[in-house]
Amino acid sequence: MRIWITGVGITSALGASARETFDALIAGKRGLSEIDLFDTADQRARIAGQVRGLHVPPGPVWSRSSALALAAAGEAMRHAQLSATAARVGLVVGGTTAGMFEDELRVSRMLALREPRRPLPEMRSHPLSSTLDALDGVLGPFCRHAAAASACSSGSTALWTAMSWLALDESLDAVVAGGSDGLCRLTVTGFNALAAMDPVPCRPFDRERRGMNLGEGAGFVVLERASRASARRAVPIAELASVALCAEAHHITNPEPSGVRAGTMISRAIELAGIDPSMVDYVNAHGTATPLNDVMEARALAFALGPHVARVPVSSCKGQLGHTLGAAGAIEAVIGALAIATGQLPATAGLGEIDPECSALQLLRASQRGQRVRAVVSNSFGFGGMDAAVVLTQPELSSARSPQRRRVVVTGGASLGPRGLVSSSEAASLGEGEVAGGNVSDVASRLDPARARRFDRSAKLTTTAAQAALADARVVDGSRFGAVIGSAYGAVDECAAFMLRIVDKGPRLASPAEFPNLVPSSPVGHASIYLGLRGPALAVADLQTSGESALCVGVEAIASGAADAMLAGACDVGGALVDEVFGPLFSVSAPSASLASEGAALLALEAESFAEARGARILAVIEAFRTARGERWTLPDPRTPARAKVVASAPDLLVDSPAWDVIARVDPTIGAGRHAGGGASAAVVALGLLASQAADEVLLVGGRCVGDASMARYAFVLRRA
Amino acid sequence: MDDQRLRAEIKELIVKELNLEGRDPASIDDDAPLFGEGLGLDSLDALQLAMSVEERFGVRIPEGAEAKPIFRSVAALAEHVARSKAA
Numbered sequence: 001m002r003i004w005i006t007g008v009g010i011t012s013a014l015g016a017s018a019r020e021t022f023d024a025l026i027a028g029k030r031g032l033s034e035i036d037l038f039d040t041a042d043q044r045a046r047i048a049g050q051v052r053g054l055h056v057p058p059g060p061v062w063s064r065s066s067a068l069a070l071a072a073a074g075e076a077m078r079h080a081q082l083s084a085t086a087a088r089v090g091l092v093v094g095g096t097t098a099g100m101f102e103d104e105l106r107v108s109r110m111l112a113l114r115e116p117r118r119p120l121p122e123m124r125s126h127p128l129s130s131t132l133d134a135l136d137g138v139l140g141p142f143c144r145h146a147a148a149a150s151a152c153s154s155g156s157t158a159l160w161t162a163m164s165w166l167a168l169d170e171s172l173d174a175v176v177a178g179g180s181d182g183l184c185r186l187t188v189t190g191f192n193a194l195a196a197m198d199p200v201p202c203r204p205f206d207r208e209r210r211g212m213n214l215g216e217g218a219g220f221v222v223l224e225r226a227s228r229a230s231a232r233r234a235v236p237i238a239e240l241a242s243v244a245l246c247a248e249a250h251h252i253t254n255p256e257p258s259g260v261r262a263g264t265m266i267s268r269a270i271e272l273a274g275i276d277p278s279m280v281d282y283v284n285a286h287g288t289a290t291p292l293n294d295v296m297e298a299r300a301l302a303f304a305l306g307p308h309v310a311r312v313p314v315s316s317c318k319g320q321l322g323h324t325l326g327a328a329g330a331i332e333a334v335i336g337a338l339a340i341a342t343g344q345l346p347a348t349a350g351l352g353e354i355d356p357e358c359s360a361l362q363l364l365r366a367s368q369r370g371q372r373v374r375a376v377v378s379n380s381f382g383f384g385g386m387d388a389a390v391v392l393t394q395p396e397l398s399s400a401r402s403p404q405r406r407r408v409v410v411t412g413g414a415s416l417g418p419r420g421l422v423s424s425s426e427a428a429s430l431g432e433g434e435v436a437g438g439n440v441s442d443v444a445s446r447l448d449p450a451r452a453r454r455f456d457r458s459a460k461l462t463t464t465a466a467q468a469a470l471a472d473a474r475v476v477d478g479s480r481f482g483a484v485i486g487s488a489y490g491a492v493d494e495c496a497a498f499m500l501r502i503v504d505k506g507p508r509l510a511s512p513a514e515f516p517n518l519v520p521s522s523p524v525g526h527a528s529i530y531l532g533l534r535g536p537a538l539a540v541a542d543l544q545t546s547g548e549s550a551l552c553v554g555v556e557a558i559a560s561g562a563a564d565a566m567l568a569g570a571c572d573v574g575g576a577l578v579d580e581v582f583g584p585l586f587s588v589s590a591p592s593a594s595l596a597s598e599g600a601a602l603l604a605l606e607a608e609s610f611a612e613a614r615g616a617r618i619l620a621v622i623e624a625f626r627t628a629r630g631e632r633w634t635l636p637d638p639r640t641p642a643r644a645k646v647v648a649s650a651p652d653l654l655v656d657s658p659a660w661d662v663i664a665r666v667d668p669t670i671g672a673g674r675h676a677g678g679g680a681s682a683a684v685v686a687l688g689l690l691a692s693q694a695a696d697e698v699l700l701v702g703g704r705c706v707g708d709a710s711m712a713r714y715a716f717v718l719r720r721a
Numbered sequence: 722m723d724d725q726r727l728r729a730e731i732k733e734l735i736v737k738e739l740n741l742e743g744r745d746p747a748s749i750d751d752d753a754p755l756f757g758e759g760l761g762l763d764s765l766d767a768l769q770l771a772m773s774v775e776e777r778f779g780v781r782i783p784e785g786a787e788a789k790p791i792f793r794s795v796a797a798l799a800e801h802v803a804r805s806k807a808a
Contacts, residue, residue, distance in 0.1 A: 195768060195784055253765050453740035454765075509776050512768035513739075 001403045003166055004229045004236035004395060007080025007222035008334045009072035009178075012321050013049035013215055017075055021321075021331075022338045025346040026367045030320050032201045032213050037101070038185050042507050045197035048183055049215025049322025057138075063099035063125040064182030064216070066134040068327070072218035073135055073176050080174070080222035080234060087173035090144035092162045093132055094154030094179035095326035096519050099125035100495065101184035107492065107577055108499035117576060119585030126582065127489050128520055128541035131180060133706070143172070143629055145712065146549065149490075149520040149539040150245070151382030152286075155179025155219060155329030156390050157538050160243035161553060162223050164560040167403040173228060178220030179330035186499060187325065188214060189507045190515035194253065196290050203350040204287035204316035205294050205358045212288040215322020219331030226395070236395040238337035241273035241375070245536035245562075247482065247528035248385025252454060252516045255296040255381060261534065262296065262387045263303030266377060269389035270304065274398030275375050277308040282339050282371075284332045284378040285361075287316020287348065288323050297379060298358035304377075313371075315364040319350035329380035329388055336376035336392045343371045383516045384525020386537050407608040408558045409721065410620040412473025415684040416440055416465040417599035417672045423472040424619060427688025430671030430681070431647070437597045437673050439574055451530060456494055456517045458487070459526035461600035462571040466527045469567055473604035474617060480610070482535025482563045483524050484553045485602075486546030486570035488676030489582045490520040490539075493575030523571055536563050543586050546570050547601070547649065547679030548627075548702040548714035554605045555625050555716070564610040569602030569684075570677025583676070597673030601680035603687060618721040620690045623697075625717070630710030632656065635699065636717060638663060643696040647686040649679040653703050655715070660699050678702075679714070690720045728799045730777075735795075738773040739766050751796045767792055774798070780805040 010017065013031030014024035024031070031049045040046040056067040073091075082089065103126045109115040124130060132145040144165065150157040155178060162177035181187075191197050191214060198210040223240055246265040250256035270277060283305075285297055302309045317335060324331055339345050345368040354363055374397055378390040413424045418436035422429070443460045446467065452460060462485055470478055495518050502510050516522060521539040528537045536557060542549035547570035554568025572578070574597070611618055626633045637659040638644035646655060646665045655661050666689065672681035679702040686698040696719065703713035732746035735755075739762065753759045756767065770792070771782035780802050782788050791801040 193768065193772065194765075251763070251765075254763070449742040453742060505776070509772055512772060513765055516765075 001167060002226035002400050003163060003223050003240045004226045005221045005238050005240055005337050006224050006229050006234040006236060007076040007082060008237060008337055009075030009079065009220045010217065010331055010334050011051060011068050011071040012217035012331060013051055014321060016071065018334055018338065022335060025317055025320055026344050028347060028349060028367060030201055030349050032322060035183065037183055040188065043188060044192045045199040048213055050183055051216050060121040060124045061130055061134040063130065064101050065095055065098050065180050066125065066131040068182055068216065068218040069093060069131050069180035070135055070138060072178060073220040074139055076220040076222050077139060077176060082174055082222050084140045084142055088143045088171055090165055090172055090175040091132055091135060091142035092146045092148060092158040092175060092177040094148045094158035094330060095128055095131060095181050096149060096151060096154060097181050097184050097187060098128045098130055100186050101182050104184055104186050104499045107496035108503050110581060111496040111576060112500055117580040119581050123581065123585055127543065129543055141630065143631060144627060145629060147541040149541065150386035150537065151384060151519045151521050152325050153329050153380035153382040153386050153388040154326035155331065156243060156333065156380045156388030157245060158330060159240060159333060159390060160245055160388065160562065163240065163243055164556040164562050166223060166225055167560040168405065168556055174222055174224045176220060176222055178218060179327040180218035181216060181324055181326040183214060183216040186495060189502050189510045192507060193510040193512040193515055198289060201350055202289035202319050203352060204289040204318055204348050205355055205363055206351050207353045207355045209289045209291060209294065211290050212318060213322040215324040217321065217324045217327050217331055219327055219334045221334060238340040238392045239395050241391045241393045241398060242269050243388060243390050244269035244272060245388050247534050247537035248387060249528050249532050249534050250385045252384055252525060252529065255292055256385060257296055259296045259299030259303055262300035262381065265387050266300060266304035266379065266389045269391045273391035273393060274401060275393060277305045279375045279397065280305065280308065280312050280377055281373045282345050282376045283312055283314040284336050284376060285314050285316040286379045286381050287318050289318055293381065294355065295357045298361050302360045309360050310362065312362060313345055313364050313368065314361045315346055315348040317346055319348060332378045333390050333392065336378045339376055340373045340392060340394055343373055344369050345371055383519050384521060384528065386521060386525060404561045406559050406561060408555050408605055408622040409608045409611050409618045410603050410687055410718065411606055411611055411616045411618055412469050412604035413602065413684040413687040414465050414468030414472055415599065415601035415672055415681045416461055417681060418597050419671050421464065421468055423468055424687045424691040427684045428692045428694050430685045431666035431668055433671060436671050439598050454513060455526050457573045458491060458523040458571050461573060462523035463527040463530050465600035465602050466531055466567050469602040469604045470531060478531045479534045481533045481565045481567055483528055483533050483537050483567040484540060484550045485524040486540045486542065486550035486677050487520060487572055488541065488543050488546050489578055490541065491518050491522065492582055493577045494518055496577055535565065544676050544704040545679055545702050545712055545714060547677040550680065551603065551683055551716065552625065552627055552714055555622055558605055558607050565606040567602045568605055569680035571600035572675040572677045573598045597675055599673055599675055599681055601684045603683050620687055620718040621721050623717040623719045626715045629706065629712045635660060635715055638697055640696060645689050645695040646699045646701065647682045649682040649702040653701060655699065655701055686718055690718060696720045724799065727803060728795050731795050731799055734773055734777055735770065738769055749795060752794045755792055755794060774802065778802050778806065
């Protein structure tokens with residue numbers, strides 16, 4: 001299977017289209033200027049790649065981030081001549097801030113009770129998933145949605161997610177995938193607090209570099225199977241040959257200094273692309289211009305490219321666009337695709353004298369034209385050590401590989417909730433007895449306080465449950481595991497507290513240690529560091545089906561060969577804003593899913609071959625999985641109805657399958673409580689029913705309303721091994 | 722504020738701000754290195770500590786290389802705070 005990029009779009013400080021942005025990059029223009037979107041008094045650094053003249057559509061679902069995404073995704077779809085009404089098209093959006101700019105002052109006032117806490121319609125643009133809903137209304141309807149977050153590599157992670165969809169679902173015609181992030185006070189203040197910003201235009205790989213500049217923007221691509229694209233006579237811009245992800249499992253803000261972990265991942269991306277380093281003709285570096293990043297990246301590239309590092313031109317676009325955070329990986333993938341298509345390579349703006357520690361790299365000082373560009377590597381590295389490498393090639397450069405489809409098994413699981421920590425052998429009991437609710441009482445008692453000292457409540461819950469899931473799966477060395485964690489709203493109460501401090505005490509007293517905990521992927525980042533997980537790591541957000549969405553990502557990553565083993569689940573914690581504002585705001589159309597407690601739950605998922613090779617105890621096989629948005633679905637019938645059970649995270653949800661609608665139901669909320677990520681607790685209960693032999697087969701089903709009539713639904717059929 | 726009290730206050734600030742749960746502030750040696758070996762703190766702790774010192778004592782810690790000697794130990798940090806407040 002080959003995946004072609006048939007449309008591209010960028011909105012950035014340098015232009016309102018991919019072409020405009022790319023031409024400005026080649027011309028050496030720099031889009032950095034004084035921020036005037038909000039007051040930057042008392043900030044150390046006050047310049048950024050701000051997008052001027054952006055039109056934000058009126059209405060409660062629109063944020064600046066979503067408006068940027070609309071412009072770039074719309075451009076990519078027009079470019080590809082793709083219509084979501086005439087084809088089955090999926091949408092993946094990577095990001096970190098979503099509606100933060102619109103809401104950050106309001107949530108801080110609400111937290112301090114300077115404004116009443118109430119669910120205002122305009123706050124619907126706050127969660128990461130709001131961009132999906134906003135775009136769906138204009139460019140859709142899209143048959144699948146996913147919001148992917150891995151901090152500053154989110155844009156690349158979105159492409160990774162899209163690749164697994166196309167590999168596994170033949171009925172999917174195309175995926176629109178990319179990343180988007182708007183500027184906001186929170187990120188400008190946070191990176192300033194980390195002393196990671198240069199007050200003057202940044203200087204990637206330069207000896208005197210002092211840090212980065214922020215930027216804002218969006219980048220999107222249209223991805224299609226080559227067979228389908230050529231059948232409709234679409235023209236490929238480039239091929240998306242591979243995306244590799246890894247967690248460094250090192251430190252929440254600092255990169256692993258040897259560059260070996262990132263370098264190994266880049267090597268893997270090159271190998272997955274079916275090429276070798278001799279065919280790489282350009283590297284678009286992450287190149288943030290922070291002292292630690294650029295040295296690590298130079299070492300990683302030397303490791304991955306070997307002797308070819310002396311030949312391959314490298315540049316960073318951060319000195320022209322600023323660091324666009326969750327959009328960067330996607331914007332840079334588009335730049336890589338255009339480099340292949342046009343033979344032009346941008347230079348590294350701001351580079352004066354090369355840092356001797358980066359001297360192995362062939363850094364471009366002037367843009368190039370007329371080059372033969374066969375393959376491009378584009379790197380992104382995020383907080384928590386969440387790394388991504390994207391490989392783009394000329395169409396048909398490598399020999400096409402047939403997509404593999406691997407069986408996915410479940411080897412363990414754990415749920416942490418109002419009844420404490422429960423592993424698979426006792427999890428069936430969560431569907432029985434007295435209804436439990438409230439918060440988790442013994443948070444973190446199972447964690448080493450010294451190693452968990454930077455954890456917020458979400459990280460503590462996530463890591464405790466992840467540790468128990470690994471133990472349940474009898475995993476001694478977690479380094480081959482990745483992790484995907486869903487959360488409906490992210491760290492919204494913590495973001496409000498961070499902003500309140502800035503409002504009350506000024507930006508100089510913003511907390512550097514708290515800032516990295518505010519990105520949606522922070523809990524999974526902390527868990528990966530604590531537990532040494534080095535596979536793909538990311539967060540997802542899908543309101544009340546965040547748990548199901550994470551399970552889907554985990555299952556598909558393994559089934560498509562993008563990961564060998566994943567911990568997959570969700571974590572939600574209570575808080576004033578979650579309980580009183582965001583829970584009620586998004587529960588209007590799904591009252592059964594209102595937030596009444598908190599919890600974390602995860603399954604240990606593995607490729608069957610991987611589990612067998614390590615001699616694992618296989619508790620269940622994922623027999624089938626489905627996801628649908630407003631469409632009908634067909635599920636395989638239960639084999640022996642008397643030995644089957646249905647576990648639904650929303651107890652009143654109809655399965656929409658006559659054979660399953662008559663099967664006995666187990667209500668996981670009895671013992672696991674009700675919270676947005678309840679789908680993950682439901683999955684652990686489903687596993688418990690199989691592990692305790694209370695059932696031979698379980699349908700795990702979750703869903704939520706996405707409009708007046710349509711539903712976003714997920715279903716997994718688990719069978720006893 | 723006398724020297725001993727200032728040092729004790731800084732030790733309490735370190736334990737609280739850097740979440741060194743279970744660590745008795747009094748057990749921190751006045752002259753032991755704060756970063757790397759010693760307390761095992763890192764660059765993110767240095768930033769957090771600099772911010773907390775500014776909040777508590779109204780004293781700014783310079784950025785980059787100039788901060789290094791100030792953060793050498795509790796004693797060095799106390800001396801910087803005392804000197805800056807007197808100035």
